[in-house]
Amino acid sequence: MMKKHKQFLTAMFFVLPGIIGLLVFRIYPIFASFFFSFTEYHITLPPKWVGFDNFKELFRDPLFLKSLQNTFVYFIGLVPVGLIVGILLALLLVKDFKGISFFRAVMYMPSVVPIYAFAVVALNFFNPYLGLVNGFLAKFGISGPLWTADDKLVKLTIILIAQWGAGQQAMILMAAMKDIPKEFYESALIDGANRWQVFRKVTLPLITPAILYYFITSSILALQFFELPQIMFGGGPNNATLSIAIYLYRHAFRYGNMGYASAMAWFIFLISLGICILYFRTSRKWVFYS
Secondary structure: OHHHHHHHHHHHHHHHHHHHHHHHHHHHHHHHHHHHOOEEOEOOOOOEEOOOHHHHHHOOOHHHHHHHHHHHHHHHHHHHHHHHHHHHHHHHHOOOOOOHHHHHHHHHHHHHOOHHHHHHHHHHHOOOOOOHHHHHHHOOOOOOOOOOOOOOOHHHHHHHHHHHHOHHHHHHHHHHHHOOOHHHHHHHHHOOOOHHHHHHHHHHHHOHHHHHHHHHHHHHHHHOOOHHHHHHHOOOOOOOOOOHHHHHHHHHHHOOEHHHHHHHHHHHHHHHHHHHHHHHHHHHHHOOOO
């Protein structure tokens, strides 16, 4: 009995730093931000209870409404485009031939490139005047658009640039494809199905669990979209790339308005929660498990 007690204490000694870190850096900030969202709280002043005033102010704030609109554009752009690109890459990577491991590694490597370095490279690629993209188009007599300077085009530019890291979702979808029994494909081919029919009737339905996972994770990331628009444009030009996450960052760390920023954080959480519930509720109709 004493031996088991000693083993338990030894185990807790090693686990305790992780538990403390979880409580201090994860759980406590969640509950603290929930409390602060109902207060007027600046870093230099004690919090003052204001109830739902912060949440009401969100819908009277023109910049927040602008950031909400931009975030919605990111959401409807990043999620479906990322899925299409991921499926296309997965279809290429799922084939087994000599050297395929090299191509899979190359396809995944951009996902581990530091976002700051990648943003600088992307700005040089899409520079309207000296960028490589417009320089390439000019060789064919095409006048390239103002990728990073046009208010109406800059969000599309960011959505296209974000596909640089599509190798990550491609690997997940490829793993789902490789998990499909070959007998299903053989049966479909014997029945006379062509490649499109095999993909639509066999491959696509059987990778829907991975697609559901992609929808959930990519939707949450799209609603929290921050790094690329912040590093590349700082929310500009003319707030055209301002997302909720960037606006939250401004209020929290530039203006020190933690109460208002916490309200925005919980607003994002509620939207994310609602979308995830919608995915799970509707998944019974379109997700198939083998």
